[in-house]
Amino acid sequence: xxxxxxxxxxxxxxxxxxxxxxxxxxxxxxxxxxxxxxxxxxxxxxxxxxxxxxxxxxxxxxxxxxxxxxxxxxxxxxxxxxxxxxxxxxxxxxxxxxxxxxxxxxxxxxxxxxxxxxxxxxxxxxxxxxxxxxxxxxxxxxxxxxxxxxxxxxxxxxxxxxxxxxxxxxxxxxxxxxxxxxxxxxxxxxxxxxxxxxxxxxxxxxxxxxxxxxxxxxxxxxxxxxxxxxxxxxxxxxxxxxxxxxxxxxxxxxxxxxxxxxxxxxxxxxxxxxx
Amino acid sequence: xxxxxxxxxxxxxxxxxxxxxxxxxxxxxxxxxxxxxxxxxxxxxxxxxxxxxxxxxxxxxxxxxxxxxxxxxxxxxxxxxxxxxxxxxxxxxxxxxxxxxxxxxxxxxxxxxxxxxxxxxxxxxxxxxxxxxxxxxxxxxxxxxxxxxxxxxxxxxxxxxxxxxxxxxxxxxxxxxxxxxxxxxxxxxxxxxxxxxxxxxxxxxxxxxxxxxxxxxxxxxxxxxxxxxxxxxxxxxxxxxxxxxxxxxxxxxxxxxxxxxxxxxxxxxxxxxxx
Numbered sequence: 426x427x428x429x430x431x432x433x434x435x436x437x438x439x440x441x442x443x444x445x446x447x448x449x450x451x452x453x454x455x456x457x458x459x460x461x462x463x464x465x466x467x468x469x470x471x472x473x474x475x476x477x478x479x480x481x482x483x484x485x486x487x488x489x490x491x492x493x494x495x496x497x498x499x500x501x502x503x504x505x506x507x508x509x510x511x512x513x514x515x516x517x518x519x520x521x522x523x524x525x526x527x528x529x530x531x532x533x534x535x536x537x538x539x540x541x542x543x544x545x546x547x548x549x550x551x552x553x554x555x556x557x558x559x560x561x562x563x564x565x566x567x568x569x570x571x572x573x574x575x576x577x578x579x580x581x582x583x584x585x586x587x588x589x590x591x592x593x594x595x596x597x598x599x600x601x602x603x604x605x606x607x608x609x610x611x612x613x614x615x616x617x618x619x620x621x622x623x624x625x626x627x628x629x630x631x632x633x634x635x636x637x638x639x640x641x642x643x644x645x646x647x648x649x650x651x652x653x654x655x656x657x658x659x660x661x662x663x664x665x666x667x668x669x670x671x672x673x674x675x676x677x678x679x680x681x682x683x684x685x686x687x688x689x690x691x692x693x694x695x696x697x698x699x700x
Numbered sequence: 701x702x703x704x705x706x707x708x709x710x711x712x713x714x715x716x717x718x719x720x721x722x723x724x725x726x727x728x729x730x731x732x733x734x735x736x737x738x739x740x741x742x743x744x745x746x747x748x749x750x751x752x753x754x755x756x757x758x759x760x761x762x763x764x765x766x767x768x769x770x771x772x773x774x775x776x777x778x779x780x781x782x783x784x785x786x787x788x789x790x791x792x793x794x795x796x797x798x799x800x801x802x803x804x805x806x807x808x809x810x811x812x813x814x815x816x817x818x819x820x821x822x823x824x825x826x827x828x829x830x831x832x833x834x835x836x837x838x839x840x841x842x843x844x845x846x847x848x849x850x851x852x853x854x855x856x857x858x859x860x861x862x863x864x865x866x867x868x869x870x871x872x873x874x875x876x877x878x879x880x881x882x883x884x885x886x887x888x889x890x891x892x893x894x895x896x897x898x899x900x901x902x903x904x905x906x907x908x909x910x911x912x913x914x915x916x917x918x919x920x921x922x923x924x925x926x927x928x929x930x931x932x933x934x935x936x937x938x939x940x941x942x943x944x945x946x947x948x949x950x951x952x953x954x955x956x957x958x959x960x961x962x963x964x965x966x967x968x969x970x971x972x973x974x975x
Binding site for chain 1: 912917919920924929930931933934935936937938940941942943944945946947948949
């Protein structure tokens with residue numbers, strides 16, 4: 426693992442690191458915030474999965490999360506959104522290929538050799554974080570934005586016992602019913618594959634989540650009709666899921682929305698992580 | 701208007717009053733809490749509409765709302781849930797007739813002479829409160845429980861500009877799709893009447909609400925399947941309504957649930973009323 430940068434931030438350290446991932450077959454970059462408390466012992470870990478076109482950097486610099494994680498004594502990791510490199514397949518579209526890994530393991534050419542973000546997140550990066558940093562891996566929670574909200578909700582439900590709480594900002598809630606989802610699942614998994622295990626609304630209907638769920642969505646989101654928040658809310662109600670879904674008037678899809686409600690998300694996770 | 705009782709409460713006064721209603725053709729009883737601030741000028745008004753079998757008294761004694769309305773300087777009125785008396789039609793069932801007015805105006809015999817709770821609330825009681833008490837009627841908000849949650853949501857959407865915010869505890873969200881609704885609408889309005897204007901989910905789809913909406917629902921509610929929270933949440937999402945829907949793990953349909961979240965509802969309304 427190489428340290429690319431470390432900066433003091435809210436009494437803790439904001440670092441950026443690179444490591445070789447066996448799963449993606451590439452070098453991968455991630456950012457990790459550690460609060461002051463990490464100097465004296467392991468701290469709980471919150472994951473933030475980013476959206477289409479993002480790297481590890483967007484949320485690190487624009488979500489305003491460090492101040493609240495510092496206040497709650499939480500570590501916060503920002504993974505990249507896909508493998509990258511000249512030898513890695515790509516697509517001209519912003520929503521396919523590099524920057525658009527969708528937090529699943531591709532099974533179709535040309536994507537399958539490198540696009541295995543689900544295993545990368547849940548195995549490679551998890552193992553590295555546990556080995557290299559003072560993190561209490563028995564206390565993990567997960568959040569994310571848009572494609573990363575899809576990632577957070579689906580990884581939380583796919584891995585029972587792994588995350589104590591899950592939240593999302595403007596998540597892709599029902600990808601099998603959206604152009605943000607069908608296109609990528611067709612490319613990465615194939616049109617005849619079973620997609621149901623990668624769809625938050627279908628996972629909620631099928632199994633739910635053992636902890637609390639929080640979803641925030643702006644009503645002026647320019648991608649509103651791709652996100653299907655109502656389908657997920659209805660699935661939560663049908664499941665009797667411990668869940669809060671909030672529709673915020675006038676907010677859009679940007680980091681200005683995310684940063685506005687970040688404090689409440691961090692507090693939500695802290696309540697579960699310290700319970 | 702007759703004063704039945706007045707008790708000091710949280711620095712203000714909890715009163716119970718009776719008046720003759722032209723609309724119901726009966727004497728009607730209601731409870732009104734006025735905070736300390738009402739001694740020196742008009743205060744905003746929050747309505748609490750109660751559920752099946754309740755009178756003005758249940759929420760007054762069990763919801764724990766006075767402390768939070770005192771803290772926020774709000775008046776709080778608890779109307780009765782139906783006309784009452786020996787000359788008023790009734791039904792042996794707990795969910796029909798006296799104690800079950802459903803906040804609509806009946807058009808069918810034997811109910812139509814007295815069961816006109818919609819007009820009673822929005823006209824008779826409103827006019828009386830404005831005339832007799834130091835209330836700022838330009839600042840009104842509304843909440844309620846179960847059948848009263850249905851009442852709050854529907855009256856808020858039926859009367860644009862009247863209420864600045866609306867919330868509900870375990871509301872009947874979709875009465876035209878529930879045994880709590882179809883039975884009563886059949887009796888009060890007739891099976892061939894147009895019920896759509898009295899259904900919160902359908903009103904949300906059709907017109908929405910100009911202010912914020914908050915709905916709380918317990919996942920262990922013994923009447924969960926009669927309430928259709930998911931339908932209302934999906935309608936809010938489809939409408940891009942400023943709305944929060946929360947599903948609270950382990951809570952049931954009782955006043956123990958209501959009192960747990962009352963502070964947040966009063967604060968929610970205070971934010972809208974003082975904006």
